[in-house]
Amino acid sequence: MGAVLTREQRRAENEAVFRAGNEAMVRNVGDVPTLPLICECGSADCFDRIHVTPEEYQAVRAHPARFVLATGHEDANEAVIDEFDRYSVIEKTGEGRAILEEQSQ
Ligand SMILES: [Zn+2]
Numbered sequence: 260m261g262a263v264l265t266r267e268q269r270r271a272e273n274e275a276v277f278r279a280g281n282e283a284m285v286r287n288v289g290d291v292p293t294l295p296l297i298c299e300c301g302s303a304d305c306f307d308r309i310h311v312t313p314e315e316y317q318a319v320r321a322h323p324a325r326f327v328l329a330t331g332h333e334d335a336n337e338a339v340i341d342e343f344d345r346y347s348v349i350e351k352t353g354e355g356r357a358i359l360e361e362q363s364q
Pocket of ligand 1: 299302328
């Protein structure tokens with residue numbers, strides 16, 4: 260592994276960590292109306308909570324390159340798929356997406 264990560268690499272790694280945490284929560288909380296998830300924006304100092312229903316989360320996770328973010332936390336190189344009052348759905352593009360696809364192999 261290289262010693263110096265680009266900003267985009269760091270963000271992609273953080274997103275993967277937050278998503279893993281959220282997936283564990285989804286498995287563990289059982290039957291609840293909304294999941295108290297962590298914003299997956301990948302910023303190291305963001306611990307915002309977003310509340311989505313299990314169905315909403317599953318719909319996002321059906322796409323490997325999509326993440327749930329607090330509204331307004333989108334990055335310039337992420338495509339905004341959906342924007343709601345409570346959260347935004349983004350799709351990784353460019354280098355971040357390449358990193359993501361590497362990780363999922
Ligand atoms: Zn965030």
